[in-house]
Amino acid sequence: MRGHGWKWLLCTPALIVLLLAASGPLLIVAVYSFLSPGNMGGVSWEFTLEAWFRVFFRRDIFEPDLVEWNTAHLQVFWRSIWLSLQTTFICAFLGFPTAWFIATRPRLTRTIWLFLITIPFWTNLLIRTFAIQEMIRNNGTINAVLMWTGLIDSPIQMMFTEFAVLLGMAYVFLPLMVLPLYAAMEKMDFSLVEAGYDLYASRLNVLWHVILPQVKPGFIAGSILVFIPAIGAYVTPRILGGGRTMMLGNLIALQFGQGRNWPLGAALALLMLVVVVGALIFYLRVVGRNDEVRRG
Amino acid sequence: MQKEIEITGLNKSFGQGASAFHALSGIDLSIGSGEFFTLLGPSGCGKTTLLRIIAGFEEPSTGVLKINGKEVTGLGPSKRPINTVFQSYALFPHMSVADNIGFGLKMLGKPKSEIKSTVAEMLQLVRMEAMADRLPSEISGGQQQRVALARALAPRPRVLLLDEPLSALDLKLRKEMQSELKRLQAETGITFVFVTHDQEEALTMSDRIAVMSAGEILQLGPPQEIYNAPVNRFVADFIGDTNFLILRVKEIGNGEAVLELPGGRQASARLPESISPPVGSRVTAVIRPEQAEPTAAGQGEMQAVVEAATFFGTDTHLHLLLDDAQGFVLRRQNRPDQPSPAPGTRLGLSFAPGALRVLED
The missing domain is CATH 3.40.50.300 (P-loop containing nucleotide triphosphate hydrolases)
Incomplete structure (x- = not known):
């Protein structure tokens, strides 16, 4: 220890906040998921596994013993995972060239480009999302321009589709992919790229064999930063997706709001946590495998 | 080739x-x-x-x-x-x-x-x-x-x-x-x-x-x-060590210049084709530190006083002061039977024909 033992005290304020805002509530959510719903929302203190049961299954209204899979919930789960995966891919695909562009600028102008990347964070997410709605709704800007030029006769339905949700989420989360990618590229030794060309590699081969392995940590960090908030996204699917493309965040909010079934909401929330942690572990296992083989 | x-x-x-x-x-x-x-x-x-x-x-x-x-x-x-x-x-x-x-x-x-x-x-x-x-x-x-x-x-x-x-x-x-x-x-x-x-x-x-x-x-x-x-x-200057000497031209001819050395003696030096300095002008001439040899005082082409000696293992660098106060470094192979002269010692310097060269500035 050599007299450094007291230094852990420095993180106690943060630990207290974490305890009050994360661990405590998480514990409460866990407890609620095993209670019965109260009549006007809230919970009544009777232990039951009903909430967990209803996450996966549905009872027939007239014959409670008739049980079937709750496909609505599973659909929302699947949609959330699928849309988040797509969002991650889109962000990676769009973020890579952006980060590359910034990383290859002169040192002085890089700061300006990075600054521009952060500008969207200055405006409230809700307002930005409504602005997207303005662009893509049936009598919005895009449809108006397309109809004015005569390219289409009737407006293209974009609002309340998965496309709208993807567009919104890709827009919101793109900086979270660009920044870690940029950080990885900035650390990269660009003479490696020259070495690649020098050793007869084509552009594609340099990208694949030299650049991508070098920026892999950036991709890993970026994917995690995009995928996790995407799977719990609330505002974007709520406004741009509407009821038809509901995601997990909306389903959970519904249970705590109009649904008046807090235990079910709590169970869904916990299940989401499990899915995210599971996905994370799986992802790191798969991505990290090559390194382990090398080290072994 | x-x-x-x-x-x-x-x-x-x-x-x-x-x-x-x-x-x-x-x-x-x-x-x-x-x-x-x-x-x-x-x-x-x-x-x-x-x-x-x-x-x-x-x-x-x-x-x-x-x-x-x-x-x-x-x-x-x-x-x-x-x-x-x-x-x-x-x-x-x-x-x-x-x-x-x-x-x-x-x-x-x-x-x-x-x-x-x-x-x-x-x-x-x-x-x-x-x-x-x-x-x-x-x-x-x-x-x-x-x-x-x-x-x-x-x-x-x-x-x-x-x-x-x-x-x-x-x-x-x-x-x-x-x-x-x-x-x-x-x-x-x-x-x-x-x-x-x-x-x-x-x-x-x-x-x-x-x-x-x-x-x-x-x-x-x-x-x-x-x-x-x-x-x-x-x-x-870039390749190896060199002594630069500013010397007066006494005579020109046959691609060589006769230069007046510190102490009054004369020596001929190779002249590059690119320059032809007038007689009486001053030119830059070079001698590599290992291409000059110490001799007894009064002998050789130039006379000098030892200012300092730096030991380098295989050889010793003698920092000399010539008669006209120009500095000169002499590199001397170390041998156990020839201790390096102490500071203040007077000695003569001789160099082989061709060691002295005139340079374009």
Whole structure:
């Protein structure tokens, strides 16, 4: 220890906040998921596994013993995972060239480009999302321009589709992919790229064999930063997706709001946590495998 | 000698207009096949830019570059039969030593069996057989250097470019790698173009040296010629140690000048063809520190007083003051039976005919 033992005290304020805002509530959510719903929302203190049961299954209204899979919930789960995966891919695909562009600028102008990347964070997410709605709704800007030029006769339905949700989420989360990618590229030794060309590699081969392995940590960090908030996204699917493309965040909010079934909401929330942690572990296992083989 | 690289009228400037920086101007150069050619100069002299143009990482602003008789201007580095050993080695950190060495052959689409045998051959050539499966981060700097060499040699390029490859190594390792490089060049017969700012490295390794400064080649020739007959003050100063003396011209004739030495005696010195100083004017003349010998006081061409002596192991540097107060450094081989003279000792200096040369400033 050599007299450094007291230094852990420095993180106690943060630990207290974490305890009050994360661990405590998480514990409460866990407890609620095993209670019965109260009549006007809230919970009544009777232990039951009903909430967990209803996450996966549905009872027939007239014959409670008739049980079937709750496909609505599973659909929302699947949609959330699928849309988040797509969002991650889109962000990676769009973020890579952006980060590359910034990383290859002169040192002085890089700061300006990075600054521009952060500008969207200055405006409230809700307002930005409504602005997207303005662009893509049936009598919005895009449809108006397309109809004015005569390219289409009737407006293209974009609002309340998965496309709208993807567009919104890709827009919101793109900086979270660009920044870690940029950080990885900035650390990269660009003479490696020259070495690649020098050793007869084509552009594609340099990208694949030299650049991508070098920026892999950036991709890993970026994917995690995009995928996790995407799977719990609330505002974007709520406004741009509407009821038809509901995601997990909306389903959970519904249970705590109009649904008046807090235990079910709590169970869904916990299940989401499990899915995210599971996905994370799986992802790191798969991505990290090559390194382990090398080290072994 | 067959020409491997031919450069004519090559210029390179960065930026445009008044703020343009002329990195290279009017480079004419031909490098023979199988030659160990060195570009020598201080940092910022354009030697690395010239190397990068030969490699294809930069395009010349004007001028023609031919490799093996074919013009390559406009071809990218992946289209030139040239490989580079980078200053930072630039080994792919995620690939094993063997994969690094095999990378060029893999990109050329060579069959797996050929890659495998060539990699084994290269590992043997640089004595790294035991390290084939290590990552670059798991081997030492000197070993990384060898891998970088093997990687660049594996595709059997016509020309190997080396960008200050030894500068990151400590002295002992650097000496070792110098002879290693000479051995590799002799064994492979590949043309080596070597960039360095280390004059000793250049002198010991090269067949020919091009001394560069401010984007121009000042002198081009074999090491002996560069050392013994530097064309101007810059080259004389940059290569080895030199005593510069300002002396008066007494007579001119036959490509030689008779100069008045400190103390009144006279000596003749070679005169470069480019200058013809008038009789009575002052010129710069040089004598290398090891080309003068101490004699008894009153004898020799010049008289001097010992100011200080610095011991260097194999030899001692005597810092002398000549009769007209000009400084002079004399290098003297150490011998147990000849202790170096104490400060304050008067002694004479003699030098062989030809040791004294007049230089263009």
